[in-house]
Amino acid sequence: MPIANTYLEALPYIDAEPTAAERAAAEALILAEISPENQPSPTRSTPLTHPSLSPPIPLALSPLMSAEISRSAASPRTPLSAIDLSRYESPSQPSADTSLEESTAVLARAYAAHSYMRSRAVHLDLLDSHGKNAWLVGNWHLEAELKSLERELARVNREVDLITLARSGAQKDVEAEMKMLEEAWQKGISKTIETQVATAQLRAEILETMRMQTRQ
Template identity: 35%
Template sequence: MAPNHQTVLHPSIPALPQSQFSSLMQKELDRKEANLPLTGGIDLSRYEAPEAPEDTLASGKEPAEILHCWQQTLRKAYTASSHLSTRQENLALLEAHGKNAWLIGNSQLEDILRRIEKELQETKEATDAVHKERKMRQETARGELVGLEDAWKRGVSGIIDVELAAEKLRQDILERRRQLSGVQMQ
């Protein structure tokens, strides 16, 4: 096995693409990660029906101020009316053409699904091929590893046998010297 087997991918495995997010997308991902609430966005209150302002002189407002309040209310009402008209047009278009658009969209999604399933199958087959190759290499190397292990055991066993024989010989020599020195002293 190569020394860099943990850092280098198998040749049939494609490298992961680097993900590059725009600054806005990164900001949103950071917000979601921190579990912060959504802020900003579109103010939908301008599409709601506005309340009529107080129009009596008894409210203490100047007539010009009351007129200004009514003008603002009318502008808001016009915005809401335009929104509702556009929405009604869109709903009419959806009713007229929505079925076909929906069917076309479903067909496109089915095509995407088929491509992804095919890619998944190819990836599974490539993974199986990698596993088979790995297993074959391990089985091929198994005999060599067993042989090396047996040779090592025999080598260590031989060294131990030699050391035991050398120690026995040393003991025999010491015993012989003691016997010879005991004979000479008598």
């Protein structure tokens, strides 16, 4: 059974959802902080690196390594032949006029190939006899570990859900008070601005009156 993804909620529940214009403005501010070379492009939908990350450290390669990398990049790619298939082939039988030394070398190679193939056959027989049981036991252990992790994940998810419900309840309990305080704050700001405007008008009237008295 695959482990389901977990999504955590951390945003407030009593705030209004941002409008499309507000979301676009926030995304524009985020893009403005990203350097031009790391911004999304038609061929890349996500930035390469975050602007807070330090620039990558340049590689300090020796001249020999640099030359080898250049040579490898310039040379055509060839298929990798990591497995030597000649060890699985029987050596050709020497002819009648072959010397004793050459025949001995061919016999030694044939003996080595035969010993290797015999050991491989024994290993395959053992794998066929006991490998299935070992594989099933390994799968059983992995399945038991997976179930244990899934139980732990379910427990943690339940704790997260309870915390989320507690957060939601706590915020909704003070939603009316928060709205009242926000309205009072807005009214206070509005009255402060009106008072400043009235003060500026009164100051202008006083200055105008003093100017007229000075002219008389």
